[in-house]
Amino acid sequence: MRRLGELEAEIMDRFWRWNRPATVREIVDDINKHRPIAYTTVMTVTNILFHKSWLLRAKEGRAWLYTAVRSREAYSAALMEDALGASEDRSTALVQFVENMSEDEVAALRTALRKVGRRTKT
Known part of the structure; x- marks a missing residue:
């Protein structure tokens, strides 16, 4: 995008x-x-x-x-997906991204991962 x-x-x-x-x-x-x-x-x-x-x-x-049509959050998520797609090693890119996050952002990421985890189990 x-x-x-x-x-x-x-x-x-x-x-x-x-x-x-x-x-x-x-x-x-x-x-x-x-x-x-x-x-x-x-x-x-x-x-x-x-x-x-x-x-x-x-x-x-x-x-x-x-x-x-789309929310600001959907736009931001699509930009992040594109940025990740530019890396040959998505895992390493994610680690470096998370290392630069504040504690509050990491907590929000953990919450989001739990929510997504719940959705994929049901």
């Missing part, structure tokens, strides 16, 4: 934070609070995200209402 581009990530961040459908106008207005951006630029990139299957859209009046 390719990493999202800068503006793609900025747009997706709004969907993930808002956790609701949104129009291009809403996204443009929110980005413009921090920096100027043209409506047409956001419209083009949002359309690209739709065609890449990151967003669904439905007509609402004259505008498209977009909804995120």
Whole structure:
């Protein structure tokens, strides 16, 4: 999976934070609070995200209402999977990754492994 581009990530961040459908106008207005951006630029990139299957859209009046297809966590997990796939020795890569984790992150990983272990047993 390719990493999202800068503006793609900025747009997706709004969907993930808002956790609701949104129009291009809403996204443009929110980005413009921090920096100027043209409506047409956001419209083009949002359309690209739709065609890449990151967003669904439905007509609402004259505008498209977009909804995120995948969560931020699913995106992060796919990036981690790709990064692991770049290694010839996944076990060693995992060990090095875990060695760089904080204690809280290691605890969260243990919890996740227990959850996954329970699911595969049933």
